[in-house]
Structures are given as C-alpha cells and as structure tokens.
Amino acid sequence: MPKITRPLRSVLYIPGSKMRALDKARTLACDAIIFDLEDAVTPDEKTAARETLAAAFAEGGYGARLRVIRINGLDTTWGYDDARAAAAMKPDVILLPKVNSPADLEALAEITGDIPLWAMMETPAGMLNAPAIAAHRQLQAMVMGTNDLAKDLQTRFRADRLPLMTGLGLCVLAAKAHDCAIIDGVFNAFKDDDGLKVECDQGRDMGFDGKTLIHPAQLDVANAAFSPSEAETELARRQIDAFEQAEAAGQGVAVVDGKIIENLHVATARETLAKVKAIAALNAE
Template sequence: MTTAARPLRSVLYIPASKERALEKARTLPVDAIIFDLEDAVAPDEKMAARDTLAAALATGGYGARMKIVRINALNTEWGEADARAAAGMGADAVLLPKADTPADLDALAALTSDLPLWAMMETPLGMLNAAAIAAHDRLEGMVMGTNDLAKDMGARFRADRLPLMGGLSLCLLAAKAHGVAIVDGVYNAFKDDEGLAAECAQGRDMGFDGKTLIHPAQVAIANAAFSPTPEDIDLAARQIAAYDAAIAAGEAVAVVDGKIVENLHVATARETLAKSEAIKAMMAE
C-alpha cells in the first residue's frame, strides 16, 4: 500500500525503549506507529533503545500498520547512528525532528539509503520553509510538532489553536501542493475525550490526514473522526451516480439533495469511497 493510499487516521507515538509498549502496539487498532528514539527516551537509554527497537521490528507482528522511526536530530550525539540504524530496521519511513530546511533532509537522505523520509514540522523556520521541505524528492510525509512550535513562538494554549493556525495552514498547503501525507499534532490531555474529539474534528475539517497520539486511549476517537461516516459514503455514492447519469444525458452538472454536483464534487466523492475501502482493507489484514 503506498503512502498516499495508506490510512493515517491514528498515528501513535511509542517509546522505543519500552519493550512492553512495543509489544502492546502490535495489538492496537492504529494506522501508523512512530517508534520514538527522541523525546520519549532518556539520554542514558538512547543507545539501548536503538537495539531494543531493532529487535522488535525484526520480530515483526505489526501487520499493516505503518512503521515510522523518529530519530534524534542529526546535530546530537545520537542522530547519525540512529539514522544509519533506522535504514536497516525494516521500517517504512524515518522521521527527522525539527526539519528547518531541505538541506536537513539532504543530510538524512545521505545516511538512509532509499528509505522514505518524513519531517517533523515544529519550528518557526520550518514553517517558513514548508513549501521547500514538502518539495524534497525523498519526502513522503509531514508531522506537526505543535508543542515545540508553540514553545518557540511563545504562544499560549487556546482550545481553538488560533496562535498556531498560520503554521498549520502553511504546512497543509505545502503538503497538498506536493502530494505528501500530513498529520496533525498531539492533544496533550489524554483523559479529555471531548477536547480530543473537538481538535480531531478541527484537524479533519482543515484537511489533515490524521492525528498523532500520545496514548492508546486516544485511538478510537481519532479513528472515528478521520473515517468517512456511513452518511459520507452514502452521499458520495449518490453524487457519483447522479453525475454519471447527468453526463450520459449530455448535462455538465447534477443535483443531489438540492445541491449542485460538479466534477470537483465527484472527485471528492471518489476520494471518500477510496479512503473507506483503504480502511476496510487495512482492517482486514
């Protein structure tokens, strides 16, 4: 399954140093896992975590879940070794923290053979260079690091995330312009289901492919938010049928539920049905 076709509704961070967490992740209904060698691992555990993760991925059992390894930054004492190790772990992608410029991805690409690259978008400079980063020929995905971005901006927490909207929008536009996946940042209050659902709905409506998560308790809410509903699927099927009938009759538009349906609406409807089928296929694996 290509990156473009993969569901990315729920993308869960798992500490690479925790064998129990690595084991549990094999059973969770997540679309993707970020195996974290960076923030979730203490400095004195980082080298051991690299070996622990390599053993877990060699054992396998993660099914159709996308396997992404987040390394330490290349300007740290662990980053280069992380990158070289990730290239041989059988992961689906390697995730670079604090991507500021395309040159950062060039440096990672030189260490990782042909492994697809993902970029953490979490710095003010990264926001300003989002289009150039998204255009990198090895990049297949972007992850919003909203906590670090808010810290660097000096922004205060707001439920509507207004201070972060400029950065979120720049990265979304860049990702969509260059056809790479993009997932929203984490929601820190993992016991606040209502708040998580609201932020997932906001991210979905903006155009994100899914949400990064910090706790298994958040998975069901993210999966539901970023999945087409039965109503979405029904409407999409009716729009396609009505438009096809209109074209056959020599008309350029159709009407469904009192609303005009043009070719752009049909393109969205086909994407909805394709996403639904991709989710079903993944769940069946």
C-alpha cells in the same frame, strides 16, 4: 517518491526503549506507529533503545501498520548513530525531528539511502520553509510538532489553537501542493475524549490526513474522526450516481439534495469511497 494512499488516521507514538509498549503496539488499532528514539527516550537510555527497538523489529508482528522510526536530530550526540541503526532495521519510514530546511532531509538521506522520509514540522524556520521541505524528493509526509512550535512561538494555550493557525495552514498548503500526507500534532490531555474530538474535527476540516497520538486510549476517537461517516459515504455514492445519470442525459451537472454537483464534487466523492475501501482493507489485515 510515490504518494501515500493508505489511511493515516491514527499515528501513535511508542517509546523505542520500552519493550512492553513495543509488544502491546502489535495489537493496537492504529494505522501507523512512530517508534520514538527522541523525546520519549531519556538520554541515558538512548543507546540501549536502539538495541531494544532492533529486537522488536526483528521479531516483527506489526501487521499492516506503517512502521515509522523517529530518530534524534543529526545535530545531537545520538542522531547519526540513530540514523544508521534505523536504516539497518529497514522501517517503512524514518522521521526526522525539527526539520528547518530541505538540507536537513538531504543530510539524512545520505545516511539512510532510499528509505522514505517524514519531516517533523515544529520550528518557525520549518513553517517558513514548508514548501521547499514538502518538495524534497524522498518526503512522503509532514508531521506537526505543535508542542515544540508553541514553545518557540511563545504562545499561550488556546483550545481553538488560534496562535498556531498560521503555521498549521502553511504546512497544509505545502503538503497539498506537493502531494505529501500531513499529520496533525498531538492532543496532550489523553483522558479528555471530548477535547480530542474537537481538535480531531478541526484538523480534519483543515485538510489533515490524521493525528499523532500519545496514548492508545485516543485511538478510537481519531480513527472515527478521520474516517468518512456513513452519511458522508452514502452521499458520495448518491453524488456519483446522479452525476453519471446526468452525463448519460447529455448534461454537465447534477442536483443532489438541492445542491449543484459538478466534476470537482464527483472527484471528492470518489476519493471518499476510495478511503472507505482502503480503511476496510486495512481493518481486514
């Protein structure tokens, strides 16, 4: 499965049962939408939600936003019907909750064919099997389910997320080893922009590609946090220019702002500029 190269700074959950929310999502500045048939839909709405979501997909209008459908687990009453319905809607991605092993993804792929898959990483077993899950041939991204993980680990809430760091780190390592995208978990206090920014910055520093969000009010903070800043962009250009001049002079390293610049720094700088270009292209659509 090809690596995702598009921006995934902001990945917004939208209830698949709420037509008003599905309509509004067409206007929101998010990079991806998770159309949720799982946690955001009550048991008595599950069947109707498939029909509501199918009508929204048939209408279209979501532009360049990546369209992801999260189904219920295949171990639930609704999972198999969700999987078949989701495949018929032809989304960009199908997201499976509570993935414990590659076998869970394989069972889904038998139903949904070659549609790319994402995996919710939210159980202790999932953390321990992260490398094998990330290696699945159809997996394009891992999505952290930090609320469920915290519940299973019986942790206390901490703003620094220290109790979750082992799991977060294992999934980041697995994703990077297998060229998967990886999206951080949600921040529950949707009116706390300062707290959200702290958690977004932490996730970005760890290597996450973006953050899952529960409310449109969180979009601006996440988009800014996971976009290269003007200073980072300008530094990337100067690093590339300096290194190219050094190479032309027969030297293997350059110096920018008193710091040595080698091939690896230039590779990172080029990735930064490519991300800036991709974000600009997405914003233009």
